[in-house]
Amino acid sequence: MKVGLVLQARNGSTRFxxxxxxxxxxxxxLEWVLLRAGRAKVDEFILATSSLEEDKELAQTAESYGWRVIRGDAFDVLSRYAKAVEEFSLDYVVRITGDCPLVDHRLIEFALSEALKKGADYTVFTGIINGFDVEVIKGGWLLKANRLARLPSEREHVSPYVRKSKRTKKLFLKYHEEDLSHIHLSLDYPEDLVVIQRLLRELGSEDFTYEDVLRLVRQKPELLKREKEVLPNEGYIKSLQEDREFIKGLKGKPLKLEESLKHLERAKRLIPNCSQTFSKSYLQFSVGASPLFVEEGRGAYLKDLDGNLYLDYTMGLGACVLGYAFEPVLKEVKKQLDKGSVFTLPHRLEVELAEILTQIIPCAQMVRFGKNGSDVTSAAVRLARAYTGRDMVACCGYHGWQDWYIGTTTRNKGVPQEVSKLTLTFEYNNIQSLERLFDEYPDRIACVIIEPVGVEEPKGDFLQRVKELAHKHGALLVFDEVVTGFRFALGGAQEYFGVEPDLACFGKAMGNGMPISAIVGRREIMELFEEVFFSFTFGGETASIASAIATIKYMREHDVIPQLWERGQRLLDGVKKLVEEKELEDLVVVKGYPVRFVVDFLGEDALKLKTLFQQECAKRGILFSGSHNISFSHTEQDIQKTLEVYDQVLDIAKYAYEYKMVEELLEGRVLEP
Incomplete structure (x- = not known):
């Protein structure tokens, strides 16, 4: 183990x-510091000064006392310390400053001894006289700080990053019970030099101790009198203000969004909520800071009405698994459009797609089509009620806008209370919550409908136990795979987890952006559609069916699913690493699987932080909603770009929260839940 005492000093002080x-x-x-600190028992004595010409004499003086010298940036003092750690292979650094000419090597040795004994990453005295300051810092932490610290205060004052870290083992040494930090004996102003000279004359010796000084100032407090009062920590306070200006400077250049804002005003007059889908509305994108309307999409990119281009991960709420306007699929859609899309009779493509689905989805023996996820989840509930002769439903997850489900949520306006009462909810990964429903409503529950996985991983055999419990009580098991289908596996989460339901609902990625969904399941249940009415004009619309066939064919032939997992894993790992590295676990949560995960914010300022993050990502060319639905069109370069942008913007969010500047940095409307 190697210990170096590193003294920072330069002549460029503005105050003195x-x-x-x-x-x-x-x-x-400087000679006083070199002489007094030079008696400490360490392996290396190093002066870390600037490369400026005015500090050349300091380097020469230190060398004349046998000290090593590191020179570097005048204001980036942290980089000088990191350079010392690297050049001299230091395991521990004792940090002292040139403005402490009274420094006592005995205090240095005591602090070092305690740090080594306790295995501390960062050690500092508390309550001692200002002017005897000593810090002991592990070399590895100084290197990490040099790599990650960005704020002016962290670069200039060396230890703030290490001191603020939640992962450092800190040791705060109380050398005496009384807090004497108000006694100012560091050299910041010419007036300080006068006071220190008085003390040295009284002490009469060069080799005095901290206790000698303490005894002297207690006996003769008049020695501390000065013409000008000193503002404690003035330099650090000034650098904190510089931090605030630095944080403001991290913001990107505001986007040109005039056309988006004009279009919003048009939409407000004509379209309730200004969108056909809640998750796409202006409530989820910051008005004034983020785009609100799209002109076109290609691959993994969207262009807004103002011509701004964005890398997108929401991908049409997960629908565009191959990418926007994906040419091999578009080609088949256009070919079918030339032949027509809606006819008086069923089209042969309906049978072709049904055959494909029964080949790849484990539970699929028969198939019916819809246009949205809500179509088929509602069909599944009606079918289960018809099959079992029961009325009640147990659900877990999100299942669309229809009365039977939305009546269980806060967005239940317009849903009769009697309808809402028929649907019960239970908690994911809590099998007891489902058992209680069956106990409370015996022989009344027609089906258990559940999203097999969201962003929370099923624990143990949870899904299998849900199936067993449903069947034990005579209910059907329905998997809502609108999100998971053609993403976790071609056959959905049921294939991935190996649990086969009675019925399953698919949509979104199945048509790569074209409106199509499907309910599939066991033959004896599905045959009831001969009696259960499930019929609409566009159920067999062929452009969407052609799109689904082309999408599935491409995914099978090009082994798309494993590539989604592989690329998604790199992105997920990268985002998690950034959050961990920046120690943001209390503010940012990353949940889910490589093929679909979310980044969200925590705490009272969660929505404001998310708004700020979205704002700054948009400026850097990434459209952030929180959802990350990896697509086949996302390239390695896209993932690398995303991680670089998130690296920058997570810093902005971190600093804004730390300095209570979140609202100050916002340029648009705060997002709604």
Missing amino acids: PKKMSADLMGRKV
């Missing part, structure tokens, strides 16, 4: 220019 070269009782100030 050339103070290191100032005369103090016949010696330069």
